[in-house]
Amino acid sequence: MLGTAEQPGVIPRAVREVFNLVSAKDENEGWDYSIGMSYLEIYNEKVLDLLSPSSQDLPIREDKDKNILIPGLTHTTLSSFSDFDKQFVPATLNRTTASTKLNQRSSRSHAILLIK
Numbered sequence: 703m704l705g706t707a708e709q710p711g712v713i714p715r716a717v718r719e720v721f722n723l724v725s726a727k728d729e730n731e732g733w734d735y736s737i738g739m740s741y742l743e744i745y746n747e748k749v750l751d752l753l754s755p756s757s758q759d760l761p762i763r764e765d766k767d768k769n770i771l772i773p774g775l776t777h778t779t780l781s782s783f784s785d786f787d788k789q790f791v792p793a794t795l796n797r798t799t800a801s802t803k804l805n806q807r808s809s810r811s812h813a814i815l816l817i818k
Contacts (some may be wrong), residue, residue, distance in 0.1 A: 713815060720817060721783045738779045738818050739786065740770065745798045745811035751776050752793040752813065763784070777818070790815070 710718075720737065727733040741752040742760070748791045751757040753776040780786050798811045 713790075714783075717786050717790075717817060718783050721786075734757050736779060737781075738777050739789065740772075740816040740818075741779045741790065741793045741813065742775060742816075743797055743811045743813050750796075750798075752796045753778060753789060755796040 724733075724735055724737065727735075739753075743749065743750045743752050747757040749762060749772060751760060751774070757776075760772050760774050763773060765771055778785075778789055780789070794813075797813055
C-alpha cells in the first residue's frame with residue numbers, strides 16, 4: 703500500500719493522480735478546489751489521530767443523514783503532492799506496531815486515509 707520512494711505503492715500513486723487530475727482542469731472553467739487529508743488509526747476499538755499523535759481516543763458519531771463524523775480529527779489542507787508526502791510519511795510512523803513471527807515490525811491496526 704505504501705511502497706518506497708523508488709516504487710510508490712497504491713496510496714501515494716492514487717493521491718498523486720488526484721493532484722494531476724485537479725491541475726489538469728482549466729481555471730477558466732470555474733473550477734475552485736481545495737484538497738485536504740485526515741489520517742486515523744483504529745486499534746483495540748480506539749480511534750487515534752495519526753496526524754496528531756498526542757490526541758486521545760476520538761469518538762465516532764453519526765449525523766441525522768447517517769454520515770460518519772469524528773469530532774476532533776485533524777484535517778490538513780494540501781497544496782501539492784509534496785505537502786501530502788511531508789504529512790503522510792511521518793504520520794504512518796505513528797501507527798501501532800509490534801513484532802510477529804513473520805515480521806519484526808507489523809502493523810497491529812487499521813489505518814484510514816481520508817482525502818477530501
